Amino acid sequence: MSKEEDSRRGRSGGWGRAHMRVPAQKAKNFKGTFKRLMTYLKPHVWTLIVVFAAAILSTIFSIIAPKLMGDATTKLFQGMMLKLKGVPDARIDFGYIWNIVVVLFVLYVLSSLFTYVMQYLMSGVSQKMVYVLRKQVNEKLARLPISYFDSRTYGEVLSRAVNDSENISNTLQQSLTASITSIVTLLGVVVMMLTISPLLTLVLLLTLPLSFVGITFITRRSQGYFKQQQEQIGHLNGHVEEMFTGHQIIKSYSRERQSIQNFKKINGRLYDSAWKAQFLSGIMMPLMMFVGNIGFVLISVVGGILVIKRSIEIGDIQAFIQYARQFSQPLNQIANISNIIQSTVASAERIFEILDEKEDVADLPNVTVLEHPQGHVRFEDVGFRYKEDSPLIEHMNIDVKAGRSVAIVGPTGAGKTTLVNLLMRFYECRSGKISVDGVDITKLKREQLHHLFGMVLQDTWLFKGTIRENIAYGRQDATKEEVIRAARAAHADHFIRTLPDGYDTVLNEEGTNISQGQKQLLTIARALLADPVILILDEATSSVDTRTEVHIQKAMQKLMQNRTSFVIAHRLSTIQDADLILVMNHGQVIEQGTHQSLLQAGGFYSELYNSQFATEAEEKGAV
Missing domain, CATH: 1.20.1560.10 (ABC transporter type 1, transmembrane domain)
Structure with a gap:
């Protein structure tokens, strides 16, 4: 890649x-x-x-x-x-x-x-x-x-x-x-x-x-x-x-x-x-x-x-x-x-x-409706490229059972983000297919497909409006009590109540009147309220203090319970408990397994983990 x-x-x-x-x-x-x-x-x-x-x-x-x-x-x-x-x-x-x-x-x-x-x-x-x-x-x-x-x-x-x-x-x-x-x-x-x-x-x-x-x-x-x-x-x-x-x-x-x-x-x-x-x-x-x-x-x-x-x-x-x-x-x-x-x-x-620009591929006239989605995701011989002459992903095969947490790791440019973009159908596969609960995602209406997902990204997005409105963005018909319940589950209720107007506090367009960690907690609350079947998580604790990081980790663990989760991991120490770790490099899944099995295999993941662990140890020693 x-x-x-x-x-x-x-x-x-x-x-x-x-x-x-x-x-x-x-x-x-x-x-x-x-x-x-x-x-x-x-x-x-x-x-x-x-x-x-x-x-x-x-x-x-x-x-x-x-x-x-x-x-x-x-x-x-x-x-x-x-x-x-x-x-x-x-x-x-x-x-x-x-x-x-x-x-x-x-x-x-x-x-x-x-x-x-x-x-x-x-x-x-x-x-x-x-x-x-x-x-x-x-x-x-x-x-x-x-x-x-x-x-x-x-x-x-x-x-x-x-x-x-x-x-x-x-x-x-x-x-x-x-x-x-x-x-x-x-x-x-x-x-x-x-x-x-x-x-x-x-x-x-x-x-x-x-x-x-x-x-x-x-x-x-x-x-x-x-x-x-x-x-x-x-x-x-x-x-x-x-x-x-x-x-x-x-x-x-x-x-x-x-x-x-x-x-x-x-x-x-x-x-x-x-x-x-x-x-x-x-x-x-x-x-x-x-x-x-x-x-x-x-x-x-x-x-x-x-x-x-x-x-x-x-x-x-x-x-x-x-x-x-x-x-x-x-x-x-x-x-x-x-x-x-x-x-x-x-x-x-x-x-x-x-x-006159070319639009997204239109939904099929006879779309399939998932009545009770579970979150079983499968990649079958998937191929993709941004440019015709530059293959990025070829023959990718992944099988993620419903409710399992999957960590995606790899160096910069390995294809981690591309995998998620394909899963959410932001880009179309060139070959192969991706299915959710056995149904090809191209046979699902895009609106329903996107409703299956909740996203918590490193780059938070909040709009100009009250905190209640930003949390309720995850579900339009949410009541005030449901918004507060989601904020509590995300460990955000306490800091919200300390603000002058509480849940009616108006965030500016860039959300600069609250901290980065607080913004992240609000996005987690928004995802909890939406109650998605599948989660896309981009490790969001690298730019916050240790205490806030603990709150975010607890909120994310709560969010991931009984949901299929795809976690793009940057620090390997945070994904040791993942049910499955996908190791990507140059657009390919070169290794997959649990943290312990991958370490014992002594392959690419083991080298990546040990080098990162050694670097963190050196930094701590320098301090």
Whole structure:
């Protein structure tokens, strides 16, 4: 067995945290990802139709306004010119202008009302869509094999599940409605400009090719940088999570400087990709403004000539200039939205990568149910490998009778953890089979299989909540009295009652407000309450004081009574009373028997035990 097997022990596969980086993957097809993302809007098609209608009405009301203002300006200009020419009874028709003002007020109120309806409905659609997306990601993570988490940091997985989905939510809520209004505004403005002057409209449209060339060039370049930005955010989250959860180790080994240097490297890569992405999206607006200003100059020159020739009215020029500004505004919005969409699609790619990951082997349709499980475990010709070209376990045969305690010993990388991972079906056997009470574990529903096991590991896991809740995690329907009974059996009741709030004491996320030994006693109480048939025990007394070790040993002995127990042993002196000792090396069970029989055999176990005993004796002598 390679050294990588034992290193898995600190990760979520058996048993804790992952510390490996996942390499950046190739971006998927932009169109395919965007199209797949849009399928999440299908359940809301009728709401989107209402949103689209509200956007059209809101935009139409706002588009009509410049034309009416132009008419008011023309009427005012005509009255002034008649007065200047001395025409008898010449006057400005303020009644006509006042009517236009009232109509404009009504139009702006209606436009605002429909905009409110559009935003309200779109907020609901976007949140419902992202709710479904998050739900799918969460359910998918529950179905993914342990190997997925073994090769990724928590920070990266969290970044995809939280940051990327939030990015999609923001885009849908803000950019989708902006896209609709921009497109409708663009079409409406073109129609209104054509009714005023087809020639001026043609002059303005001649500037469009410059805009499209700029948008196309920038979006193609920025897409890759937005993808890199999201990936680096995931790496940064992973690094920060590792550094803060392991800050005591970092300080104790004086590795703060190296930690800061690693952070600077990741932060530098994030800065580089984010800078390029934001720079490219930032030059979009100046480019569009430049093209728009060219259009204004051309309109002013040509429009002035048309007014002199009396081809159009002065108010029409005013209205056309307003339309020209409205024409450039949706173009600018579309340019900005195109950059946001690049970032959103990059986020969607990363989420879809999770959703497309290969899942655990599904349970068989006709599963077997163990009505009265006893805990008889058998390995028959089991083979396993993490990599195709590197066999780890081959032809393993073990027969453990119900209620017996089995110790698994061996050097680092021998395959002890792998054996347990296979037993709990965290990994699938490549060959052979593992059975419980004569039933192949692949024929059992995973949920039932896992209910057969209780785990007490060296790396304790407690969540933020009360002590009662943490103990009751072993059985959801447990009463208060049962929780207390389990705590007493685990020798944890005394220290719990000395805490300010007793069983209602809230543990923080890392469980640092109680000692390591106390945490271990709580995990034993949790296992006792669950009342499993089979126990997985990882010697947990190496980091506690002698008195606490005695309590833990007594609690573990109580826990192991009448249960099949697999004990991964590091100190051989603690497993001398085991019914069966499995000696593993290089993925093979090379010896098995009781403590005395293995010592008398004078084989690998005897050498391992004597070397460990000699080392402990030397340490005691040195003290």
